[in-house]
Amino acid sequence: MASLATPTLKNPSSPSLSSKPRLPSALSSLHFPPSHHHRRRFLIITASASSNKPTVLVAEKLGEAGLLLLKQFADVDCSYNLSPEELCTKISLCDALIVRSGTKVNREVFESSGGRLKVVGRAGVGIDNVDLSAATEHGCLVVNAPTANTVAAAEHGIALLAAMARNVAQADASIKSGKWQRNKYVGVSLVGKTLAVLGFGKVGSEVARRAKGLGMHVIAHDPYAPADRARAIGVELVSFDEAIATADFISLHMPLTPATNKMLNDETFAKMKKGVRIVNVARGGVIDEEALVRALDDGIVAQAALDVFSEEPPKPDSKLVQHERVTVTPHLGASTVEAQEGVAIEIAEAVVGALKGELAATAVNAPMVPAEVLTELKPFVELAEKLGRLAVQLVAGGSGVKNVKVSYATARAPDDFDTRLLRAMITKGIIEPISSVFVNLVNADFTAKQRGLRITEERVLLDGSPESPLESIQVQIANVESKFASAMSETGEIRVEGRVKDGIPHLTKVGSFEVDVSLEGSIILCRQVDQPGMIGTVGSILGEENVNVSFMSVGRVAPRKHAVMAIGVDDQPSKESLKRIGEVPAIEEFVFLKL
Ligand SMILES: NC(=O)C1=CN([C@@H]2O[C@H](COP(=O)(O)OP(=O)(O)OC[C@H]3O[C@@H](n4cnc5c(N)ncnc54)[C@H](O)[C@@H]3O)[C@@H](O)[C@H]2O)C=CC1
Numbered sequence: 001m002a003s004l005a006t007p008t009l010k011n012p013s014s015p016s017l018s019s020k021p022r023l024p025s026a027l028s029s030l031h032f033p034p035s036h037h038h039r040r041r042f043l044i045i046t047a048s049a050s051s052n053k054p055t056v057l058v059a060e061k062l063g064e065a066g067l068l069l070l071k072q073f074a075d076v077d078c079s080y081n082l083s084p085e086e087l088c089t090k091i092s093l094c095d096a097l098i099v100r101s102g103t104k105v106n107r108e109v110f111e112s113s114g115g116r117l118k119v120v121g122r123a124g125v126g127i128d129n130v131d132l133s134a135a136t137e138h139g140c141l142v143v144n145a146p147t148a149n150t151v152a153a154a155e156h157g158i159a160l161l162a163a164m165a166r167n168v169a170q171a172d173a174s175i176k177s178g179k180w181q182r183n184k185y186v187g188v189s190l191v192g193k194t195l196a197v198l199g200f201g202k203v204g205s206e207v208a209r210r211a212k213g214l215g216m217h218v219i220a221h222d223p224y225a226p227a228d229r230a231r232a233i234g235v236e237l238v239s240f241d242e243a244i245a246t247a248d249f250i251s252l253h254m255p256l257t258p259a260t261n262k263m264l265n266d267e268t269f270a271k272m273k274k275g276v277r278i279v280n281v282a283r284g285g286v287i288d289e290e291a292l293v294r295a296l297d298d299g300i301v302a303q304a305a306l307d308v309f310s311e312e313p314p315k316p317d318s319k320l321v322q323h324e325r326v327t328v329t330p331h332l333g334a335s336t337v338e339a340q341e342g343v344a345i346e347i348a349e350a351v352v353g354a355l356k357g358e359l360a361a362t363a364v365n366a367p368m369v370p371a372e373v374l375t376e377l378k379p380f381v382e383l384a385e386k387l388g389r390l391a392v393q394l395v396a397g398g399s400g401v402k403n404v405k406v407s408y409a410t411a412r413a414p415d416d417f418d419t420r421l422l423r424a425m426i427t428k429g430i431i432e433p434i435s436s437v438f439v440n441l442v443n444a445d446f447t448a449k450q451r452g453l454r455i456t457e458e459r460v461l462l463d464g465s466p467e468s469p470l471e472s473i474q475v476q477i478a479n480v481e482s483k484f485a486s487a488m489s490e491t492g493e494i495r496v497e498g499r500v501k502d503g504i505p506h507l508t509k510v511g512s513f514e515v516d517v518s519l520e521g522s523i524i525l526c527r528q529v530d531q532p533g534m535i536g537t538v539g540s541i542l543g544e545e546n547v548n549v550s551f552m553s554v555g556r557v558a559p560r561k562h563a564v565m566a567i568g569v570d571d572q573p574s575k576e577s578l579k580r581i582g583e584v585p586a587i588e589e590f591v592f593l594k595l
């Protein structure tokens with residue numbers, strides 16, 4: 001398979017980068033993975049670097065191996081314990097930011113970056129400390145490191161479970177204070193007890209597996225977990241109410257989201273078995289902490305073991321932390337030597353890859369398109385953007401662009417044809433020429449929505465071999481006037497259509513006129529009375545000015561009637577030449593379009 005172009009940073013002076021081929025400029029914000037990464041999923045962004053190398057701000061402690069990787073590619077600024085104000089000040093000088101759970105990457109951070117911040121890397125799983133909406137709105141990719149700390153978190157969950165059941169922390173504190181309290185710290189056994197795992201994802205299922213090894217009966221609740229994965233490790237998936245009502249122990253492993261916020265509260269504690277014991281290595285916010293104190297005091301909850309808190313660090317006088325039946329650790333779930341090295345490498349690779357414009361296998365705020373699909377779609381991606389650019393330039397000043405209809409003619413079955421990337425590129429093509437907004441795959445849908453641009457998509461199903469993903473793309477803009485009347489279709493929309501020929505995008509239809517011009521350089525469209533000599537007349541006007549004509553084609557409705565001539569030019573003709581073209585008697589209207 002042919003290797004895809006690997007893009008470089010926008011700053012061409014970087015010696016380590018400039019040897020790589022660049023993508024066509026129209027794709028400068030959406031990039032493709034090199035072929036050796038084909039099995040990975042990706043997403044892409046370029047960085048704008050003010051020096052030779054991009055700058056990565058590492059705002060929390062990261063494993064050495066990850067730092068080494070980053071330093072090979074970027075200027076790395078390790079500044080820990082920044083205040084929110086300091087972070088906002090520094091961020092405008094950074095292309096990427098790497099954090100763990102201790103840094104709030106909120107809207108102000110994105111606003112303060114002035115558009116330079118292209119990637120936020122979360123060196124861990126939970127991204128509840130990153131404002132994903134703000135990231136998306138600013139076209140900033142967020143990546144995480146979702147796998148390297150799974151085992152560490154699961155082991156910590158099991159450590160807390162056992163330590164809680166046997167009062168290890170309390171007994172340790174007691175003996176260190178000079179006491180010997182063997183009767184006070186009689187524990188409970190784990191074997192034969194029911195453990196409810198809430199959130200049966202990566203960590204939850206590893207906890208379940210280990211708890212089974214301890215002889216526990218394990219049930220799980222997770223609205224999205226596949227039943228066969230649970231069955232494979234001998235775990236029954238049950239409803240939330242059944243899980244909390246039957247469990248002797250509850251272990252929490254769901255992310256903190258608006259739906260899971262304070263999932264354990266007065267109402268749910270009331271449904272639990274009296275004497276239940278709770279472990280939380282997920283996020284503090286999934287428990288209403290005040291309700292937990294009440295449940296502990298009321299004897300509903302016998303014990304709790306908590307690694308995470310709604311506010312970190314918690315207040316020193318927190319009733320929950322100080323409660324004698326509560327065991328606490330300072331968010332240590334991911335903190336093993338092994339996990340931290342793994343996470344650091346995972347996030348460094350993701351951030352460097354994204355900055356290079358290669359891949360991010362772990363994008364959290366953008367659709368991920370499998371690399372194989374991207375390989376196929378590459379020429380269509382370029383076509384999509386250029387059709388968007390052409391269509392919007394045909395709109396007469398003063399008409400607001402609101403409704404865009406895109407038709408994909410394809411022989412592929414709908415579930416075998418992903419249009420998100422093409423839609424993003426059409427959006428980019430339409431919005432960028434008429435605004436200062438930078439559009440990429442991360443923020444395309446958001447930007448369209450924000451501007452009131454409604455893009456509807458339809459597939460025209462073709463018979464035949466689905467070898468090529470697409471036959472043609474048609475972009476129509478409705479309810480607008482055109483500055484080139486011939487671009488209007490019979491039904492009153494601006495219409496352009498294109499297809500890929502020998503790997504090169506071509507414009508094949510304007511309004512109801514068939515044309516054929518490769519979408520490179522720029523284009524002049526002229527409507528004329530079809531007559532001999534027109535190509536020569538226009539060609540010589542351009543030739544006098546040394547404007548190289550790359551392509552010309554004439555599409556007519558009938559011989560000697562109206563025709564649309566499409567002329568591909570490498571350079572922008574002067575105003576004077578355009579005026580002279582307009583003055584050619586047979587030319588009824590013309591438009592110059594920049595690609
Ligand atoms: N204490 C620590 O240092 C660490 C904490 N974590 C936290 O553990 C949590 C889980 O991490 P992973 O297993 O890697 O994530 P994951 O994404 O693999 O699993 C989360 C699971 O929660 C499920 N879920 C979502 N909403 C739910 C709901 N309302 N009820 C029940 N289940 C629900 C999802 O379907 C998914 O299966 C995250 O919050 C993460 O931040 C992860 C690593 C270390």
Ligand SMILES: O=C(O)C(=O)COP(=O)(O)O
Nearest residue numbers: 100101123124125126334
């Ligand atoms: O990965 C996670 O979700 C964690 O909670 C780990 O957090 P940390 O990177 O140790 O601050």
